[in-house]
Amino acid sequence: MKLRAVLVVAAALALGSSALAAPRVGGRAYLVVSASGDTLLERNADERVPMASITKLMTVLVTLEHARLDDVVTVEKQAAEVGESSIYLRRGEQLTVRELIEACLIQSANDAAVALAQYVGNGSISTFVAMMNAKARELGLTETHFVNPDGLDAAGHYSSARDVTRLAEIVMHDPFVRSIVRLRVARITGRVLHTWNDLLATFPGLIGVKTGHTNAAGWSEVAAARGQGVTVYATLLGEPTRSARNADLTELLAWGLAQYRVDPVVSTARVYATAKVPWGKRPLGLVAARQIVRVVRVGRPLVERVVTPMVVSLPVRAGERLGEVRVFDRGKLVARAPLVADRSIGRPGMLGRVGWYAKRTLDHIWSWVS
Secondary structure, rough: OOOOEEEEEEEEEEEOOOOOOOOOOOEEEEEEEEEEOEEEEEOOOOEEEOHHHHHHHHHHHHHHHHHHOOEEEEOOOHHHHOOOOOOOOOOOEEEEHOOOOOOOHOOOOHHHHHHHHHHHOOOOOHHHHHHHHHHHHHHOOOEEEOOOOOOOOOOOOOOOHHHHHHHHHOOOHHHHHHHHOOOOOOEEEOEEOOOOOHHHOOOOEEEEEEEEEEOOOOOEEEEEEOOOOOOEEEEEEEEHHHHHHHHHHHHHHHHHHHHHHEEEEEEOOOEEEEEEEEOOOOOOEEEEEEEEEEEEOOOOEEEEEEEEEEEOOEEEOOEEEEEEEEEEEEEEEEEEEEEOOOEOOOOOOOOHHHHHHHHHHHHHHHHOOO
16 A cells, blocks of 8 residues: 555444334234344333243254154153144154144144153153253243243243243254244144244245244234345234234334345445645545445444545556445444545656646745745
């Protein structure tokens, strides 16, 4: 880099329009976050409430850590007798762990959850529930406690919107889970599974994850949707009806995705700085060597830092690197690009240099006289 001194300039870079007004929805608690870690909207997000069949996300997580997908499970009497949401397992019937997880996540089958708990807990549901609670503590889910593996109403069985969301994000790291929770229909041995997640059919970009309903919990769901370069999770707990849950969760997801847009954070159309050039030449423009596009939060300014020379020596070639632009989001570097000369400038010959000195001398003399 040809320079005599370095100039560092930091400035706020505003991209996008103002954020949209937050939706007004029902339910006992909700939380909207981005997968990148932004908390976008919340109400009572740390309140302990029943979470119904969202419980099965932890059932699946513990199962995946202690069993293989191809393991064969023999259904025991207690699993076959579990009521409410069910795939009607029969005592002595054999299914794989893979099939039982699909039944848990797609059709929210309570009997499948109990069958997995008995298998992983070596016949003891209480042993499995202890494993669930140990996992919750390990993950830092401080407002969560399990009493059963299926989510049926029970004293002391609760979670929070924040914990549920965190659990969903963790479970979605598993490729098998991601492939299952987006399915509306699936086939396992002797059965066809149908999802309870209505938004899979109505919300573009929805990729899961789990619904839940009991009398105490109301209608609840944690959902994930993918937009342009961003994934948003929305958890809504305790709606009075299925239709209200679907409508309000749709609003939360749409609003969350609208908080982001894809924008150029470094543009080749801008002159980021100018540098002085000797011998009376016009200042040199410094432009970005390439455009960089990032997903940005609407209404949140980025900080742009430009590092350039104050003066360059000649000759300079068009496209020669002479500085750098860096873009930060809340202190985190999100983009950097070289700044290059926007044109070539040659070093003047002997006559040109003599003429420049002569003109400079005359200017000085004239300033003294005047």
